[in-house]
Amino acid sequence: MRVTAWYWAGLIGLALISICSLFVGVIDLSASDLLHDKEALRVLGISRFPRTMAAIIAGAAMAVSGSVMQMLVRNRFVEPMTAGTGQGAALGILIVTLFFPAASIFVKMAIATVTALVASLGFLVIVRRLPPTQPLLVPLVGLIYGGIIGAAVVFVAYQADLLQYISVWLNGAFSGVLRGRYELLWLAAGGAVLTYFAADQFAIVGMGQTITTSLGLDYKQIVLVGLIAISAISALTVTTVGIIPFVGLIVPNIVSRLFGDNLRRTLPLVAITGAGLTLVSDIIGRIVRYPFEVPVGTVLGVIGAVVFLWLLFRKPQYA
Amino acid sequence: MISIRNLSYHIDGVAILDDITIDLPKGKVTALVGPNGAGKSTLLSLIARLEPLQCGTIDIGALTIGQCSNRQLAKQISILPQMTEHVPRLSVRELVSFGRFPYHQGRPGPEDEAKVDEALQVFDLDDLAQRSVVDLSGGQRQRAQIAMTFAQDTEYMLLDEPLNNLDIAASRALMARIRELAHSYNKTIVVVLHDINYASRYADWIIALSAGKTAAAGSPAEIVTPKLLGDVFKSDAEIRMIDGHPVVLV
Incomplete structure (x- = not known):
């Protein structure tokens, strides 16, 4: 089986990148230090390992939710972090910070998930009114829609003197990840795994409402479940590491071009590739102007914009 | 009925x-x-x-x-929707297999595989089974879609x-x-x-x-008549009988 071989290749590649990630950073760390240097082990346990895991989980979860969203919207050029879901989550966190500053992290998460969901539903309502003959309108509307919500977040934060605070959520970065500060992401990983159980349903929804109903499934219910999953994953990611753009866009596109749309087969590959891309981007961000750091969101923005343009300008073979 | x-x-x-x-x-x-x-x-x-x-x-x-x-x-009952521009990137076999979903809910068994094989055979798709639906001609794609409805049995x-x-x-x-x-x-x-x-x-x-x-x-033979064409289609096209079938001259 071709795909199974790719799973293994992907996993091995990801393992190698992870090992690199463990040894790249401001504090010099080499494998031999670990044997006798307690300080080196502490750096590894408190900073490098959590940071590597955070990049892997956030990248995999964002790529998987991008895949699911593209099926729900039936458009290959959308992803949660550029179409309002991520900005909706940031809005929720801002609301909690302003009005319920003492709320527990789970209340914060719940509210961010709800606002992310409302923002995604709003996007879907707008998209349904766009002419199906103009598939490129969908990502453009998504960018503007996400931009408007993002602008509202910035404006309110500016008024409340919280600008520095929100930049943490709006610009994804892994530099703040330490042991004890990223564990919520494991919930996002759980969410991404759960979507895998509905992989067939999402693939069927991607074939349209008529076929979905004909096969005995409830179209609206699957779309809603999918949106809830995407919103929860986005909210968890935005809260812990901030908006990680473009992974959800380019990874599903590349995997779909190479291996097709049968999500049951391709979602694991989407997750592995998303994790690898995010981790590589983070490593690049760590070394490009060493000893300072470039946020992963910026690196991905550059990579993502180039790949996105390539996706738009290549022959529109599949539309 | x-x-x-x-x-x-x-x-x-x-x-x-x-x-x-x-x-x-x-x-x-x-x-x-x-x-x-x-x-x-x-x-x-x-x-x-x-x-x-x-x-x-x-x-x-x-x-x-x-x-x-x-x-x-x-x-x-199954329905084949009108063909659209949006074509899933699936192999013909994968597409036809989705027709079995009402029966297996994601875990296809041997009968499901057998039914998919039958559908591929009935619609002459054996040779195309591993090809992507995207690469097919319009006629082949339509055949693959109907094979999926057929597999739904x-x-x-x-x-x-x-x-x-x-x-x-x-x-x-x-x-x-x-x-x-x-x-x-x-x-x-x-x-x-x-x-x-x-x-x-x-x-x-x-x-x-x-x-x-x-x-x-x-x-x-009963209903394709000049009267029907006139009343329903507002057309005065002629009709000839050929081998017992009414034929509208267009």
Whole structure:
């Protein structure tokens, strides 16, 4: 089986990148230090390992939710972090910070998930009114829609003197990840795994409402479940590491071009590739102007914009 | 048999279907014809439960639409939507396999695989099974889509304008296959057609809709007449009988 071989290749590649990630950073760390240097082990346990895991989980979860969203919207050029879901989550966190500053992290998460969901539903309502003959309108509307919500977040934060605070959520970065500060992401990983159980349903929804109903499934219910999953994953990611753009866009596109749309087969590959891309981007961000750091969101923005343009300008073979 | 009783459907106060009462015979190919906007596709989507019923009833064999589960219906009736630009990136075999979903809910067993093999064979898709649907010609793609509906193994099949974008060879081959399905597999097939000559040549039964009402129903020889063309299609085209089939000279 071709795909199974790719799973293994992907996993091995990801393992190698992870090992690199463990040894790249401001504090010099080499494998031999670990044997006798307690300080080196502490750096590894408190900073490098959590940071590597955070990049892997956030990248995999964002790529998987991008895949699911593209099926729900039936458009290959959308992803949660550029179409309002991520900005909706940031809005929720801002609301909690302003009005319920003492709320527990789970209340914060719940509210961010709800606002992310409302923002995604709003996007879907707008998209349904766009002419199906103009598939490129969908990502453009998504960018503007996400931009408007993002602008509202910035404006309110500016008024409340919280600008520095929100930049943490709006610009994804892994530099703040330490042991004890990223564990919520494991919930996002759980969410991404759960979507895998509905992989067939999402693939069927991607074939349209008529076929979905004909096969005995409830179209609206699957779309809603999918949106809830995407919103929860986005909210968890935005809260812990901030908006990680473009992974959800380019990874599903590349995997779909190479291996097709049968999500049951391709979602694991989407997750592995998303994790690898995010981790590589983070490593690049760590070394490009060493000893300072470039946020992963910026690196991905550059990579993502180039790949996105390539996706738009290549022959529109599949539309 | 599909029994439709007193079916009306309105959109924003405009009647799309107006008190339709018809029976679609079992084990036959029934063609729905009529001018644009006559309500053919609406009627088909109501039979396929794609839109909720507003008034009237539809019985599909022993099942009544609106009173049984979606999944129960999915083993009784399948619908092939109009071909769209959005083509899934699936291999032909993967696409056809999705037709088995109502039975296995994601965990296909040996019978499901056997049924998929049969569908691929019946529709001459064996050689194309591993090809991506995206790379197929229009006729091949339509065949793959219908093979998926066939794999769903339902007694009733609804096909919405399956001849759209097909050339004459693909259209004739497809209609011949549809006839064969009805007669060898005892399937009840309802097909929306634009070209009345295809209906006349290949259907056992024709239902003509006009402005949301049934204008005529019967065998092609009975109902494809100058009067029908004049009343329903507002056309004065001539009709000749060739080998017992009425043929409209276009």
